[in-house]
Amino acid sequence: MSTVKLYVYDLSNGLARQLSRQLTGKQIDGIWHTSVVVYGKEIFYGQGISITAPGQSHHGRPLQVIDVGETAIDEPTFQEFLDDMREHYTADKYHLLEFNCNSFTNDCVGLLTGGSIPDWIKDLPSDFLSTPFGAALRPTIDAMFRRPVSGAPPPTAPPVPAIQPRAAATAAAASPNPDLAATLLQAVASQAFSSQSGVAATNGRASTPSTITTTAPIHIATNPASFHNVLKTHRAVVAMFTSQTCPPCRMIEPVFERIAHERTQSADVGGGGGIAFVKVDLGAGMANTVAAEYGVRVTPTFLFFRDGDKTGEMKGANASEFESQVNLLIWETYPPHPHTQKSIPALDTVSTNPILFTQVPALDTVLSKLISFIDKSALQTTSAQTVKQRLTSEVVPWLKTRFPAAQQSKATKPPPSNQLLIHWTETTRELVTALPPGELFPLVDMWRLALLDDTVAAYCASNSGSTSDPVQLLLVQGLANISQPTPARNYTLTLLRLLSNTFASPTLGSSVLKRKPLTTILVHNLLHEDAAVRTAAASLGFNVAAFIQKERLEAVRQRYGPFAKSEEDGDWEVEIVSAVLEAIGNEKQSEEIVHRLVACLAFLLRFSPVYEMQVGPLLEVLQAKETLKSKLDSTGFSPNGVKGPALRKLITQVADGLC
Structure with a gap:
């Protein structure tokens, strides 16, 4: 005693x-x-x-x-x-x-x-x-x-x-x-x-680590207190009751550990409040008390818990059944986005490939126009000569080689040298300070074409947001342009086309996606009085939404998890959705613009992580369903509503399925 x-x-x-x-x-x-x-x-x-x-x-x-x-x-x-x-x-x-x-x-x-x-x-x-x-x-x-x-x-x-x-x-x-x-x-x-x-x-023996150890993120429970603590601190729990003398336990244990790693790491439900995988060895401590509490008499037995309550049980070493039960638990604990259950065939047929502006202009004419503006500018003579020399002997010759006319389609297409890109960026920096936006559109059109080249896109992405990023330099000018009483249409149009072309490269598209200047320029021009500008803005909006849709769809396909924990900025999404809806309501002339805008809206809504909390209520306030369906008749699109069968189906399915 x-x-x-x-x-x-x-x-x-x-x-x-x-x-x-x-x-x-x-x-x-x-x-x-x-x-x-x-x-x-x-x-x-x-x-x-x-x-x-x-x-x-x-x-x-x-x-x-x-x-x-x-x-x-x-x-x-x-x-x-x-x-x-x-x-x-x-x-x-x-x-x-x-x-x-x-x-x-x-x-x-x-x-x-x-x-x-x-x-x-x-x-x-x-x-x-x-x-x-x-x-x-x-x-x-x-x-x-x-x-x-x-x-x-x-x-x-x-x-x-x-x-x-x-x-x-x-x-x-x-x-x-x-x-x-x-x-x-x-x-x-x-x-x-x-x-x-x-x-x-x-x-008297040294306390050394076990040679057979469990692996993170698997927890050990040897008594009711430790087991109940795991239940309290995790929404989903998978418990394996095992024994060192049980051959089927040794067979299923590697599967248990593999799935624990996969689901807690790639599923984005690990950590505090997420999912836990627990081993309860009946030969350790008071583990038999835990087993008795839940009526476990044989090993291996798997128990599944959600929010502290037991939801399922499985006996034996059936690996495929165990994985199915884990998937079901996670699916029920962290259900995917509600729209994953909605069928929108008309949207599924819409390609998420970006809309690109690939037309090659008469480069000599573009160069001549830009030089005429430089000659009239206040740029110092020495600087002006350097700028013109770089444009004439470096930039335009490379553009002609990289984007040849049809009759020269067999010409070589070399990537630009790093020195060329540095010189061109320095030239751009000088010109945006010397010329008003209305005289910069030839320069923007050159960059618009150049961004279709992977090397140019990678260069811009690597310098993203810095003074060595030509896209950022032109975006800043775009903001200055729309702040003018009469913005220069030609600069606006070419800039929107350039921004659309940034999505030819996923890396560059990702780097410009959420920049405030891009959002401001897009929202401002969705309602432009000029149809060509509205078309370019609708194209840019489509590319933004399609890019996001691809990321979200991949997340739904590859992982379970609390989708609303996405890092998407809810305020940004509300701003874009509001602008697109207003543009759809105002557009009464071009079916092409309506088509791109409706697809843009659908991509934004389909797997929005803030749909239930922010976007859904907004759609009701803005009467989104009514706005969309008005395009089907003369109340929203003259004279008798949109005619294209694919567009009519898309409008109907988006209005009924997502709004």
């Missing part, structure tokens, strides 16, 4: 009590570390299972000593238990939130007395994660305790977990006091995971 005591330490050394309300909005009195004291020894878990004389561990004197009862188990039996637990409580499996000293102590107390450690200790991780600060800091803590990949050689001496640069950035973003938060977190981790010279491992 021996008394059993619980030693309680505060890993934050009082800082949690002082600062928790400031950092989390909730009072947390300590970051609790516990050890069990029995048979005159203090046993705890950090770098494996270690023992020392009571009160002689590196944690110093306990903050509190709790009497948890007496045990009738003799010391040799408890020693055998500890030897068995060494296979599970290894240094490489330690996690500050999921599998820690308190998990181990709870297992020991359960064996020795049949009880458990106090709830205020067991519930600390879920209490912390329930705060905005805790939820934001969860990825940082996970990164600090990343477990090794299965099959990799175990480290001989696991280092104290450190906050990596990326994790530090997460911590900083999560806290009103980044430096303090990072320092506190590192101090807690060091205290939790460090060992002390003179601390003996159980049975």
Whole structure:
């Protein structure tokens, strides 16, 4: 017979009590570390299972000593238990939130007395994660305790977990006091995971990492407290009840680990509040108590939980059935976008390839026009001569070679040299400061054509947004142009065509997609009085929406997950949708413009991550369905509505299916 005591330490050394309300909005009195004291020894878990004389561990004197009862188990039996637990409580499996000293102590107390450690200790991780600060800091803590990949050689001496640069950035973003938060977190981790010279491992053996380890992001549960904590802190949980003596368990275990990796990493549902995969080894600790709670009698058994409630169960080692059950759980927990269930055949036939303006102009005429403007400008003579020389001897000759006339189609098509592109960008920078927008359109038309070349597009993308980016230079002039009382139509038209051509390169298209100048110029010109300008603006709008549609469709095809967590800017989408709807309502002359605008609207709406919260209500306010259907008769398009059968089908299906 021996008394059993619980030693309680505060890993934050009082800082949690002082600062928790400031950092989390909730009072947390300590970051609790516990050890069990029995048979005159203090046993705890950090770098494996270690023992020392009571009160002689590196944690110093306990903050509190709790009497948890007496045990009738003799010391040799408890020693055998500890030897068995060494296979599970290894240094490489330690996690500050999921599998820690308190998990181990709870297992020991359960064996020795049949009880458990106090709830205020067991519930600390879920209490912390329930705060905005805790939820934001969860990825940082996970990164600090990343477990090794299965099959990799175990480290001989696991280092104290450190906050990596990326994790530090997460911590900083999560806290009103980044430096303090990072320092506190590192101090807690060091205290939790460090060992002390003179601390003996159980049975005199070194506490080394297990050679057979689970891999991140798989959690370990050896007692009800740790299992329930996983249920509390994750929306979806897949639990595998296994045994080391079970051959079917060994068969299905690699499948379990592979799917855990795939679903938590590529599905974008991992981390705090996402999906967790848990192993419950019935030979470890109080795992049999967890199994009994859920009626598990055979291994392997898989249980599936959503929001803490059991939703399914599977027995046996059927890999395909297991994967199907995991997919179903994630699909039900994080349903895909509601529009994935809608059939819009007319939209499916619309190509998402960008609309490009590929016509090769009479380059000598374009050059002559631009030189005439330069000659009349205030550009200094020396600069003017350099600009004209570069245009005449470098830029236009390359354009002629790269984009030959039909009768010269067999000519070579060399990429431009980097020196040519640098010279051309410098020339562009000089001209946009010397010429008004109305005299820059020949230069814009040259760049419009050049962007169809992959090398030019890559150059612009690599300099995106800088003073060495010709697209940015011309965009700024575009803003200046539309701010004039009478904007230059020729500059507007050529710039819209140039911007449409940026989408010939996915990399360049992505770099210009959300730039504020592009959005402003697009929205402004969707309602232009000139039909050619409206056509170019509708083409640009189509390219923007089609580009986004491709990204969103790929996301739906390749991953489950909380689609509304996309990084799309909801305010931007509302602005574009509003402008496109207004343009559709105003367009009464060109079916081509209507067709491009309706397709643009459909692409924006179909998988919008902000559809339910922002875009859907907007459509009702703007009476989008009525606006679209008005195009089918004389009320919205003279004289008798649009005539094209494909366009009429598209309008009807978008109005009924997406609005």
